[in-house]
Amino acid sequence: MRTDTLIEMLARDAGPAPRALAARRLAPAALAGLLASGGIAVAILGAIPAPMFASHVPWTKIAYAGALALATGWLTARLARPAASADAPRGLALAVFGAMVALGGATLWAEPAELRLSALLGQSWKTCPFSVLFLSLPTLAAALWALRDLAPTRPRAAGAAAGLLAGSIGAIGYALHCPEAAIAFVAAWYTAGIALTGALGAALGPRVLRW
């Protein structure tokens, strides 16, 4: 087929281009992932006792992970579009992370020295990052699937962003199960789980985001 024939074919009756395609593909993926990770956290891992929902315990985590999810979702949408700048969303994600680390550090500093380590490690530091990773997998699959229909020209970066988004959403789900109260714990181990998912996304990106 000659190129002018192809052009003729593509242009004929082409109709308008879809609008806001990145948002329309990524938002349902994130929402479905959120429902899946929340559902799995409650059904398999078990929810925290109901009275705890009146305390800051789950809400600090949800606020942190939710803010990160918004920033990394924005980042993913930018990286899904050729030539779009990722600077602003990357800056926002780093600001959220920085604020949480500062808050965690400050609360740790306020503790008596001999209690700091137990506040940071809590009861579940060894399992927390992996639980977050596990709960992020539905979102990671859905987000990578959505990205395949978009146009990520930097597949590793786009995969990493999708991983961070999935990790943040997995962390929201995990907050429904996790009884740890220390903010430093959240800043360290939730972040580790989110970073782990980001690394998985970065590893998968170049393999699955080929087009």
Next chain:
Amino acid sequence: MNADASHGDFESGLKPLWLRAQSGDAAAYRLCLELLAARLRGFFKRRLVGLPDAVEDLVQETLLALHLRRGTYDPELPVTAWVLAIARHKLVDLWRRRGRRDALHDPIDDVAERFLAVDPEDGSAKRDLDALLRELPPAQQRAIVLTKIEGLSVAEAATRTGASESAIKVQVHRGLKRLAARVRSVDPT
């Protein structure tokens, strides 16, 4: 500097046309694709000096990608920046498929200047898109042939095949997507 100015001219001429194309003006869209194809040809030709046969294939592959992913264009960006990012992606993908690991080392200005070079010669592609089209599932192939080659409207194609109009549109889109995927996996040289 000169290149910057003429690059700006190309962009300022292309953008209003492209925006009309994006909102459904098929004639504007066709003109945009023609303008871009000539520049893509020049762009790839300079980078595929050792593989002249691959140039037209890559032009066609890039045009298909532009079409299928035109929903990712952000009106706040220059059209040329969006097109170039996709063209570079396609070039890197070709190198990778052929086992070349070295990345591209083009400074951006250089790319913009070279992208300007028009190459109107329309050599036929080595890869046969018509043959690939015939390998599509029958419903997708039929929808594409009726609406895109015979030039029927979606409504006429729907009456002719007995499928709904939205089904025809879906078959056309899926067929083009599958065609683009086949194009990547069938490397003729």
